[in-house]
Amino acid sequence: MRIAVVGLGYVGLVQAACLADAGHRVSGVESDEARLRLLLGGETPFYEPGLSELVRRALDRGGLRITSEIDVAVCQSEVVFLTVGTPPRADGSSNLDALFEAGEALAAGASSALLVAVKSTVPVGTCDDLESAMRRRADARVDVVANPEFLAQGRAIADFREPRRVVLGSTSEAALEPLLALYRPFVESGSGRLVVIDRRSAELAKYAANGALALRVSMINEYARLCDAVGADIEEVRQVLASDPRIGPHFLEAGLGFGGSCLPKDITSLLHQARAADCEMPLVEALYAVNQGQRTRLAELAVEAFGDELSGRRFAVWGLAFKPGSDDLRESPAILTIDELLRRGARLTLYDPAALDNARALYGGRVDYASTALSALEGAEALLLCTAWPELAQLSLSAIAERISTPERNTPPYLFDGRNLFDPVEAGRAGLVYRGVGRGRAFPSG
Numbered sequence: 001m002r003i004a005v006v007g008l009g010y011v012g013l014v015q016a017a018c019l020a021d022a023g024h025r026v027s028g029v030e031s032d033e034a035r036l037r038l039l040l041g042g043e044t045p046f047y048e049p050g051l052s053e054l055v056r057r058a059l060d061r062g063g064l065r066i067t068s069e070i071d072v073a074v075c076q077s078e079v080v081f082l083t084v085g086t087p088p089r090a091d092g093s094s095n096l097d098a099l100f101e102a103g104e105a106l107a108a109g110a111s112s113a114l115l116v117a118v119k120s121t122v123p124v125g126t127c128d129d130l131e132s133a134m135r136r137r138a139d140a141r142v143d144v145v146a147n148p149e150f151l152a153q154g155r156a157i158a159d160f161r162e163p164r165r166v167v168l169g170s171t172s173e174a175a176l177e178p179l180l181a182l183y184r185p186f187v188e189s190g191s192g193r194l195v196v197i198d199r200r201s202a203e204l205a206k207y208a209a210n211g212a213l214a215l216r217v218s219m220i221n222e223y224a225r226l227c228d229a230v231g232a233d234i235e236e237v238r239q240v241l242a243s244d245p246r247i248g249p250h251f252l253e254a255g256l257g258f259g260g261s262c263l264p265k266d267i268t269s270l271l272h273q274a275r276a277a278d279c280e281m282p283l284v285e286a287l288y289a290v291n292q293g294q295r296t297r298l299a300e301l302a303v304e305a306f307g308d309e310l311s312g313r314r315f316a317v318w319g320l321a322f323k324p325g326s327d328d329l330r331e332s333p334a335i336l337t338i339d340e341l342l343r344r345g346a347r348l349t350l351y352d353p354a355a356l357d358n359a360r361a362l363y364g365g366r367v368d369y370a371s372t373a374l375s376a377l378e379g380a381e382a383l384l385l386c387t388a389w390p391e392l393a394q395l396s397l398s399a400i401a402e403r404i405s406t407p408e409r410n411t412p413p414y415l416f417d418g419r420n421l422f423d424p425v426e427a428g429r430a431g432l433v434y435r436g437v438g439r440g441r442a443f444p445s446g
């Protein structure tokens with residue numbers, strides 16, 4: 001099938017590369033000049049396991065063509081995927097400028113029927129508005145289908161190739177048919193299913209899905225707080241929850257809360273939409289508030305241990321990305337932690353397996369950077385761990401303790417584990433003073 005993907009950010013590039021790899025002829029359209037240059041040079045602008053190889057292969061084989069010219073790409077395509085960003089505005093609403101600009105450009109260039117699938121996360125009713133705007137502009141027939149994406153960073157290619165579900169929001173048989181044909185092989189190769197529903201429900205389902213994930217994270221973090229307060233261990237509580245098939249094991253890891261480019265912005269957008277519709281969502285308000293508090297939990301623990309004033313103290317920070325397998329710092333709890341420690345005068349050495357370049361761009365000379373996890377510990381009197389990179393869990397606790405042992409100072413070597421990656425008892429045996437999230441019984445914080 002001939003396909004255009006408009007917007008080669010995270011979602012668009014994965015979509016374009018995977019479809020090209022499956023044998024489709026894909027035109028990827030990107031308007032940002034810097035990103036376009038990188039892509040044309042065969043480079044991927046962000047880290048996603050396996051993606052740069054896939055993009056290069058698709059470019060070499062000619063299945064993927066990258067261009068800035070939306071109308072050229074579109075007039076040769078049977079389906080156009082809109083994957084442009086919908087970033088949050090200051091009031092929490094979604095900025096839809098890029099979406100409508102792309103829609104207008106598509107409509108203006110359309111000489112025959114145009115099928116548009118919106119993968120960008122958009123407020124309920126956006127696809128209706130977009131279709132009306134495009135129909136006003138185009139000489140040909142325009143159909144807009146809501147096709148929300150559910151890729152998670154770090155495993156986006158697998159999520160695309162074997163989706164749990166593909167949601168198509170439309171009541172038009174003619175619009176649905178090519179999309180069903182396109183997605184069916186992917187859905188059949190996994191254990192997923194195609195879900196065809198109306199357009200507004202499809203738009204809302206995306207928010208509801210991310211809301212459900214966010215709710216679980218805030219729920220477990222709230223119980224973690226209680227664990228610390230009453231002397232219980234959240235990891236043991238979690239085992240009990242996870243063993244109940246009605247609850248299940250996923251998204252129950254206590255830590256520094258949810259970050260990234262999706263969950264936080266989708267929750268604020270959802271709340272904005274609810275307010276605009278005069279509908280209260282106290283549960284969503286609460287899960288958001290819990291998360292806001294949780295993101296600085298590690299800085300709070302450091303202040304509890306070292307006092308308000310951190311001038312002259314050096315700490316190592318391991319893990320900067322909002323989650324492992326990503327170099328994305330957007331809404332990362334690590335960034336809030338670092339900002340809070342810097343504000344209090346601390347000196348920091350940062351390490352992350354993938355996100356150091358992005359951190360350099362953000363902090364420049366205000367912090368130090370280490371090229372290995374252990375070298376970040378030199379001269380530090382505490383380690384703060386913000387992202388659960390599995391390779392960090394492999395490092396020896398005694399090697400950590402040795403490097404942050406500070407006999408000349410009046411504080412013991414602290415390990416602040418914001419993702420409960422290490423075992424508190426083993427950390428204690430290695431000579432570290434361990435503080436995790438909700439590990440009150442395993443290692444009393446008194």
Ligand code: UDX
Nearest residue numbers: 149150151152153251252253257258259260262322323
């Ligand atoms: C999310 C959705 O999972 C995906 O379906 C949607 O398309 C985009 O948004 P992503 O942003 O990649 O994907 O991250 P996700 O894996 O959902 O994690 C979000 C945040 O929650 C991360 O900061 C992660 O560290 C945190 N999290 C996740 C927890 O704190 N505990 C958990 O148990 C799970």
